[in-house]
Amino acid sequence: MAMTIGSSNSGQDVDSAPTPIEGTASSGTWFDKHPRVVDLVIVLAVFSYNLPIQIASVPDNLWSGSGILVSLGLCTPYLFRRRFPLRVFIVILLVVAVQLLLGIGLLVADVMLLFALYNLASRHRWATTIPAASAVVLMLLVATAAPIRLRYMSIGDVGLLVFIAVWTWTWGALVKARREHVASLRQRALQLEREREAHGQVVAARERARIAREIHDIVSHSLGVVVVLADGAASTTHSDPDRAQKAMETVRDTGRGALAEMRSMLGVLRSDEPGSHAPQPGIGQVDQLIEDSRAAGLPVTLKIQGERIPVPTGVDLAVYRTVQEALTNIRKHAGSQVSHVEVLIIRSNTSIEVQVVDDGHGPKSPHQRPHEGYGLFGMRERISAYGGTLHTGQRREKGFEVRANLPIGGPE
Incomplete structure (x- = not known):
């Protein structure tokens, strides 16, 4: 079981990639870009290390290949743990149950149950992972009952195994909490960005309304004056040429004033050019x-x-x-x-x-x-x-x- 303790550190590397919960991009490391390869390397390493020593845990009355089949059942499902974390955990847990029913002792490959528990805790809610952790602890107690009775293990060894199982679940739950926190921060940042864009659109709409008011005020007043004076000039062209000429001069001056005022307003809008700010009336x-x-x-x-x-x-x-x-x-x-x-x-x-x-x-x-x-x-x-x-x-x-x-x- 010393091997079980030492191998649990590998689980951190396995689940360092993002989970479907958060939907975030990878950090860019080689391990994040090749998660399937990492899982395959872990499975092959555990299975290869377990292969030559598993025969010692198989009872004499069982087929000698039983240990190999159980080891395959413990390791192979882990390759699908990213897509089906709950199903993978259940399958590995059932294989451990079959192992105990057959009387096969603890194997190095049993560490995959801890890996599966960590993977589940880092991706599912407590309502699912707490019963899963309890099932792992129960399996450990059942598996160590015979070794304790035969004095192959002590109560302290069992307590250490239970602590490792609880610690594995806690570690996965903390990883999940951190991932969700980071995801919420990113979501909040996106929401703030959308709000900023919406605010910009509101400001732009207000500015368009302000420009429309300015154009209305300038054009409506100036053209009103021009129309009145033009009508007067047209009716007095022959009867009072001097008055008509004066009216047309006023039309000219009014048009020039309106044009200057429009240019002044447009000059204020062109804030990116130096010297473009003209005085407003x-x-x-x-x-x-x-x-x-x-x-x-x-x-x-x-x-x-x-x-x-x-x-x-x-x-x-x-x-x-x-x-x-x-x-x-x-x-x-x-x-x-x-x-x-x-x-x-x-x-x-x-x-x-x-x-x-x-x-x-x-x-x-x-x-x-x-x-x-x-x-x-x-x-x-x-x-x-x-x-x-x-x-x-x-x-x-x-x-x-x-x-x-x-x-x-x-x-x-």
Whole structure:
């Protein structure tokens, strides 16, 4: 049995390859790349060592080849242990039972039962492996009963064999636990990678929505002004050439401004090129926005209250886009009856309030949500992104109002 103790170290090499539980790639060593060869070498080594000495354990009343057949039954199934760990263990355990029933003594090949137990413990759950380990211990007790009675073995020898069996099961269970832990870490890493990709897709979608809002605000306002002025110029070409020429010059300037603003926005998106960051419009450009609207025939006035204070870039742009979208909506929906539009910007140390009020006909019915197109939706989304609030609705007396409040300390 000293041979049994010394041979158990081979089991570690045999099962160093990954198991079907984890489904991971091999570590790249020669043993991992040739697992079948390793198993075959172990089986041949154990069988060859056992062959010349097995005859000593066979009773005289048995055929002399019984020991060889039992040794084959103990060693050969181990070649299939990676694919069928439980079945291999059961077959080897049954061969050991037949060996004991025939009265054949302990063989060197019996070490394969410990190998099979380790293999099973490293691949199956405790509900399966604990009964298996108990069966091995029971077999050891039965096999050593006669040698103890004949004083060939002592109680200490039996205790050592039981300890080896328990240790073999423990070792396999620890290997299995480590493999599952590594597999869970890898699974977690894959999950984090998927979450990172999903987050990137969400960020990209938000960026596309932001770009869509910017393009809508620029194109909708500028083209609205261009269309109005072009209509006016077409109707006064013969009756008032000077006025038509002035209108077309304003169309030209508005188109150039829209083109410059589009280039500015695209310049910000091209962050990988040095010097591509162009300034975005803000409160300082609202004056020009008002002038363009007046030139397009919209009777609008601007009032700015409060001292000039540093404003985050995003909030500054949000104020400009709010005024721009409100004026565009008035030109689209307020009707020809509008006679006055007032834009009021109130600056304080904590927030900026924007009010755009007109005296047009407003919504056609009290239940209609006016202008709830992409522009107003984008305006509401933009202001919410900076922790602000937006109120739109019909005025009690006449017209429509847009009121936005943006905290200066909101997120950038």
